[in-house]
Amino acid sequence: MMNANMARNSTSEILIAGGGVAGLALAARLGAAGREVTLVEKAPLSPDKVCGEGLMPSALAQLRAWGMEPDAMAGEDFSGLEYRTRRRGVVLPFAEGVRGRGVRRTELIRALEAQVSRSPSVTRVTDWITAPIWERGRIVGAHGRRGEYRAKVVAAADGVNSTLVRAAGVPLRALGYRMALRRHFRSEDPKPGDQSPRRVRVGLFSPYDLYITPVGNGTLLATLMTDRMGYRAAVGGMERVLRSSPYGEMFESVQPVSRQLGWYHPLFTPRRYCWKGLLLVGDAGGGTDPCLGVGISMALASVRQAERTVLDVLDSPEDRRSLENEFDAGRKNIFNHYSRFDRVFRLMIRSGSRSELLVGLMAIWPGVSASVLDIIARDRPWSEFSWKMLLEPLALSFWKRSRDGAGGL
Numbered sequence: 548m549m550n551a552n553m554a555r556n557s558t559s560e561i562l563i564a565g566g567g568v569a570g571l572a573l574a575a576r577l578g579a580a581g582r583e584v585t586l587v588e589k590a591p592l593s594p595d596k597v598c599g600e601g602l603m604p605s606a607l608a609q610l611r612a613w614g615m616e617p618d619a620m621a622g623e624d625f626s627g628l629e630y631r632t633r634r635r636g637v638v639l640p641f642a643e644g645v646r647g648r649g650v651r652r653t654e655l656i657r658a659l660e661a662q663v664s665r666s667p668s669v670t671r672v673t674d675w676i677t678a679p680i681w682e683r684g685r686i687v688g689a690h691g692r693r694g695e696y697r698a699k700v701v702a703a704a705d706g707v708n709s710t711l712v713r714a715a716g717v718p719l720r721a722l723g724y725r726m727a728l729r730r731h732f733r734s735e736d737p738k739p740g741d742q743s744p745r746r747v748r749v750g751l752f753s754p755y756d757l758y759i760t761p762v763g764n765g766t767l768l769a770t771l772m773t774d775r776m777g778y779r780a781a782v783g784g785m786e787r788v789l790r791s792s793p794y795g796e797m798f799e800s801v802q803p804v805s806r807q808l809g810w811y812h813p814l815f816t817p818r819r820y821c822w823k824g825l826l827l828v829g830d831a832g833g834g835t836d837p838c839l840g841v842g843i844s845m846a847l848a849s850v851r852q853a854e855r856t857v858l859d860v861l862d863s864p865e866d867r868r869s870l871e872n873e874f875d876a877g878r879k880n881i882f883n884h885y886s887r888f889d890r891v892f893r894l895m896i897r898s899g900s901r902s903e904l905l906v907g908l909m910a911i912w913p914g915v916s917a918s919v920l921d922i923i924a925r926d927r928p929w930s931e932f933s934w935k936m937l938l939e940p941l942a943l944s945f946w947k948r949s950r951d952g953a954g955g956l
């Protein structure tokens with residue numbers, strides 16, 4: 548049951564702060580298990596925020612595993628990524644038959660809200676969480692602007708700028724920040740009748756990375772990520788930056804169909820993902836750079852883990868400490884899966900010359916790059932990557948060159 552403006556001061560089994568992707572998914576899962584959940588979200592209507600809106604195949608697989616139908620959500624499939632710099636470009640297709648889907652964030656949130664509304668044991672409250680409630684050194688609830696919410700288990704799912712995580716004093720390791728802008732445009736791309744496969748286009752045009760995602764109904768989402776200087780230069784109207792980019796032609800005669808939104812995105816990792824009883828779910832626990840496009844996949848993976856931990860803690864409260872440690876270790880594994888690649892990628896796209904080098908290397912090793920993309924996009928184990936994949940194309944090109952050289956003599 549969704550009681551958006553219920554009486555305040557509640558006690559329940561689980562309190563979830565934040566009703567974005569992670570908070571709603573967790574509430575839906577725990578509600579489906581018949582648990583008493585209070586979900587506190589500050590936005591009265593389906594909250595929107597800056598996001599690239601590209602659901603990777605792993606995110607789609609998780610939603611399907613939960614009985615949802617992401618393919619029926621308004622949106623558009625994409626079959627890979629296209630990377631472009633000012634001088635070169637490369638297309639990295641997903642494996643045969645694998646698809647991602649561009650879905651407007653508000654559409655995804657509405658689908659998750661519909662899941663939540665099926666569970667009578669979930670109470671949804673509109674309030675702004677301000678601080679944790681402490682008892683004997685542990686977090687047992689949260690203060691909101693309008694009330695107090697106590698629970699046996701408390702989860703912070705209030706996003707990357709989480710009030711609860713900061714107010715609880717969770718030790719965080721800062722890894723920098725990103726500024727972002729987004730806007731949707733009605734577009735003539737693709738032209739009617741054009742059946743060529745759709746891709747997410749990624750422009751690496753330092754100091755901007757530009758992500759263009761098809762989200763269905765002839766609509767493209769353009770997201771710019773940059774630093775403070777780049778943000779200041781673009782915030783007055785991101786269309787100017789879009790039109791002067793190598794993708795400029797696509798934005799010559801487009802109609803904006805959403806408000807331009809801005810966003811500050813700190814990058815960090817917490818020392819612990821369960822801090823004094825508080826579970827950090829989704830972006831509230833930090834994550835990889837948004838440029839990898841796996842934030843929602845990671846958020847859903849963390850929900851899967853939190854669901855198990857919460858149910859186990861409620862069933863066996865005496866094992867709480869060890870279950871919390873398991874949650875912490877599991878969350879670290881989710882992050883570690885992407886972190887090395889994340890660091891390298893982030894470093895490479897920070898300057899124009901390094902971006903050129905990166906895309907140049909992708910063009911030399913398209914097979915290897917597509918395999919790395921497959922591991923990232925489908926959440927497959929890194930053990931599937933082999934250095935042989937790097938060396939084989941080199942050996943082949945060396946062999947071809949010496950063969951052609953020999954033929955020319």
Ligand SMILES: Cc1cc2nc3c(=O)[nH]c(=O)nc-3n(C[C@H](O)[C@H](O)[C@H](O)COP(=O)(O)OP(=O)(O)OC[C@H]3O[C@@H](n4cnc5c(N)ncnc54)[C@H](O)[C@@H]3O)c2cc1C
Pocket residue numbers: 564565566567568569570587588589590594596597598599600601602603606674675676677704705706707708709710711727728770771772810812828829830831837838840841842843844846
């Ligand atoms: C520029 C950019 C591009 C991205 N592109 C992609 C992409 O293409 N694909 C992808 O998978 N991921 C992408 N991401 C990442 C993705 O947006 C996040 O990983 C995902 O939204 C995390 O979900 P969440 O529920 O943890 O946090 P959020 O979606 O941020 O939800 C947090 C919720 O908590 C609420 N809240 C905040 N503070 C409070 C409070 N004090 N009290 C109550 N409620 C509160 C907010 O209103 C919000 O609804 C991108 C992110 C950025 C910034």
